[in-house]
Amino acid sequence: MPVAPTPPLSPPAPSIADRLLAHYDAHARTLPWRIRPGSTQQPDPYRVWLSEIMLQQTTVAAVIPYFDTFTRRWPTVDALADAADADVMAAWAGLGYYARARNLLACARVVAGEQRGRFPDSEAGLRALPGVGAYTAAAIAAIAFGQRAVVVDANVERVVARLFAIGTPLPAARPAIRTAADSITPNERAGDFAQAMMDLGSSLCTPRNPQCLLCPLRSDCRAAQSGDPAAYPVKPAKGEKPRRTGTVWWLERDDGQVWIEQRPAKRMLGGMRGLPGTDWDSRTSWQQTAPPPLAGPWQALNSPVEHVFSHFALTLTVERLRVAQQSDCLPGGDGEWWPLASLADAGLPGVFAKVARLALRENA
DNA sequence: GACTCGTGGCG
């Protein structure tokens, strides 16, 4: 029986991952925590972990100086585990979402203690650490340990929703998005693939005005073909931000020190230093909730402080009182006198730093 | 699932 000549095999068409990785090899950003794509060098799990925690809901530009400071001051997870809580919290000040800093320390101490300084190399092991959720566990497993993991953050969510034109509104679309992301995740170079997806989402496949003409996945993208890629993913309508009000007490001593309080460990700005004040609420006034730390002729500053948090807007009235160093009265509460000259070292969260700037400006 | 939890940049 004559055998028909085998037709020459055409090479398989490049997959989505192939095209994306080729684009990444040519265009990857240089970042302090990133190993050059294709390098034989192994990433340091400590630096990958630290960067991923800092990058949660936080832009690359905001993270870079903090990452540099942390890694210079605490080069290893053991060094970080040995640090004093107050030092780490103060170093985190300004970066926001302070529960991350508390969990960062708790995680470092688990790894340094129970794991002898080694991070778990499995997604499940990582997921059990404080502050490490589904996204971060997958990202570390892929980037630091080269394991195949389905890494889905807001960038990937957007890219995948567009590639597959998933029209279900978030968050109901998440299972379908995850399945679709799984279907295009390669077995090799999973870490580079994850970072390539996130780079694509932050540079070309942006929430508004995506640059489809420059996108390596344009020919695969059903949203681009639909003509309105920015319509994906479909987001739920947002409610209005409530407004809250409160009072802050700027208690200044005539030798140039201000009364700073230590906030309780949980809840908003927990574990950070702050200025004394009332609760922030729309219903109550400070007369009912909390007295000032000292009785005296408190005087309101001319302008209030406005600050917008993730889930409410705040208007703070700043009341000022100057007392003599020798004053018999001591403020109540868990706090300390802090020199105005080195107030920047106190590590105040943004809202209190704003109050301090106003109080010092109106001092002049 | 729905809330809570910061901050800075950008269109």
Place this chain on the structure above:
DNA sequence: TCGCCAAGAGT
């Protein structure tokens, strides 16, 4: 100017 948004996790 101002709402939207960012490499989410914990409760």
